[in-house]
Amino acid sequence: MSSTPASLPERIEISEEGLVLRDWTEADVAVMPELFDHPDIAYWTPIVSPFDEAAARARLDLARRIRADGTTILLAVTVDGGAPLGEVMLRRAAGGAEIGYAIGPAHRRQGLAVRAVRVMAAYAFRELGAERLILELEAENAASVAVATRAGFGLLDVPLITGEEKGRPFALQTWGLKRP
Incomplete structure (x- = not known):
């Protein structure tokens, strides 16, 4: 990526691999708690918990603000552009970007996360000119780990990222994917 990143489009919709990744809308606020108010999401992600309608509205506002800042894209994961099943994130980083994702508990084991990561990776390479992408996740x-592997990422030999969030320590591994 260039040293001066291009602005991000105001609206994004990506249709690939049987998915439609689209912007969050006001209509999604009511269903976001079903996706994100879950112990797994509270434990493994930085998404706020408990996740209620106020948290959903704040997340929608955040998605719009960080897009306007040109740093991060948060998109709803859907199969047809309709009901959201989860979220995929793309955050610009030096020389590339970081991808993150969360799939609602009722929609897991359908390959949604793997496909969403692959689609977002293709977008980052094609539209943003990213040279490399990373995923940061806990080995446990x-x-x-299965999503990273199935999406073609490899574990990088770099130091763990350690810290504390929501009152618990974490150690993140960095997984990488280079431009094809």
Whole structure:
């Protein structure tokens, strides 16, 4: 990526791999708690918990603000552009971008996370000119390790990222994917 990143489009809709990744809308606020108010999401992600309608509205506002800042894209994961099943995130980083994701508990084990990561990776390479992408995840999060592997990412030989969030320590591994 260039040293001066291009602005991000005001609206994004990406249709690939049987998914439609689209912007969050006001209509999604009512269903976002079903997706994100879950112990797994509270434990493994930085998404606020408990996740209620106020948290959903704040997340929608956040998605719009960070897009306007040109740093991050938060998109709803859907199969047809309709009901959201989860979220995929793309955050610009030096020389590339970081991808993150969360799929609602009722929609897991359908390959949604793997496909969403692959679609977002293709977008980052094609539209943003990213040279490399990363995923940061905990080794104990077997589901995310499986997503990283199935999406073509490899574990990088770099130091763990350690810290504390929501009152618990974490150690994140960095997984990488280079431009094809």
